[in-house]
Amino acid sequence: MNDSCAFKPRMNLKWMTGFILALCVQLVQGLSVHFKIPKPIYVALGRDLVLDASIEKNVEENIFMVTWECSSDKGARRLATFPGKTQDPKISMEREGTTLRIAGVQESDFGRYTITVTNQDGIQTSDEKDVRKHEKPSEATVVLLCDVSRDEAQWDSPVLTWLADGVELTNQTANMSDGGSKLHLQGMKGHNYTCISNSSLGTSVAQFIIPDSTESPDGCRSCAIPTVIVSLVIVLAVIGIFLLLRRNRLLRYTPPSDRNNSISQ
Structure with a gap:
């Protein structure tokens, strides 16, 4: 009898404690706040x-x-x-x-x-x-996207291969992401980029060519147009100096009478 009487208060105390904790959780559970970006x-x-x-x-x-x-x-x-x-x-x-x-x-x-x-x-x-x-600003880069149509069902995923000027690129020689579908051009020196897709649906090839017609011999595309302008100015200056010297030479060897006649006319 004594043991059973001692057991009931323990059970009641345990039940009351659990009830109070559950009630507190229920009250607090309705209100919460969290950051949209959990990481630092x-x-x-x-x-x-x-x-x-x-x-x-x-x-x-x-x-x-x-x-x-x-x-x-x-x-x-x-x-x-x-x-x-x-x-x-x-x-x-x-x-x-x-x-x-x-x-x-x-x-x-x-x-x-x-x-x-x-x-x-x-x-x-x-x-x-x-x-x-953040100590160092993030570097901006141009990204080439190789997108493969998924309209028809297939059992496998396409395997993408990138070529730069005919040379195959790897993770050690280029910066690729999203399973190879994105190629980051930061630090790349190629002009003809090719994406090859192989899957059970067949092979598909896409190319992207960077024009180099405006590129100067030293590889500076932005310097090509200013170089042309400077060259044109130099040529015009040389022609002007030549015409001025030629005019002075003609005046030097023209007789005075002819100069007066030309001036009076």
Whole structure:
């Protein structure tokens, strides 16, 4: 009897604890906030930083306040509160506080950002994101796309092969992505690019030729047109000097009487 009586309070306490935890989870589960990009975000000095968050809530819930904070080695600081105004003119909020924008990022702006959302009942939820400094600007590149029609069903995927001036390209000699369908031309020196597609549907070949008619002997296409203009100016200057010297020579050997007659006429 004693054991059974001692067992019931334990079960009741365990049941009550589980019920309270479940109730808390149910209350909080209706409100959540998360960043649209879960990975750390990189930004260079002097550029603009934009952090986007998304809030999920029940229909009957109202957002009472949205706050943004940044933590770094120098400590934590509050950046903005919605509704409200920011103290720093370079910081602004959009979309009812779920988007934070910082213009002209400085060293002090790198760190861990936290967005905290509070509803009308005082329940809070938050999410964090690391903002790191990007040291080197990303290089722009031109990409050739080899697109194969998939209108008809087939059992295999096309195998793509790229040629540059007749020489086959590999991952060691060229920058290819998306299974070889994209060829990045950064650092490439070819003029005739060929994409060959092999599959159960057959073989298809596509070519892309970079015109080199305006290329100068040293390989500088942009220098070709200015070089032509400079050459034309030099030729015209030489012709002008030649005509001027010829005129002076004729005047030098013309008798004075003939010069006077020519002037009077």
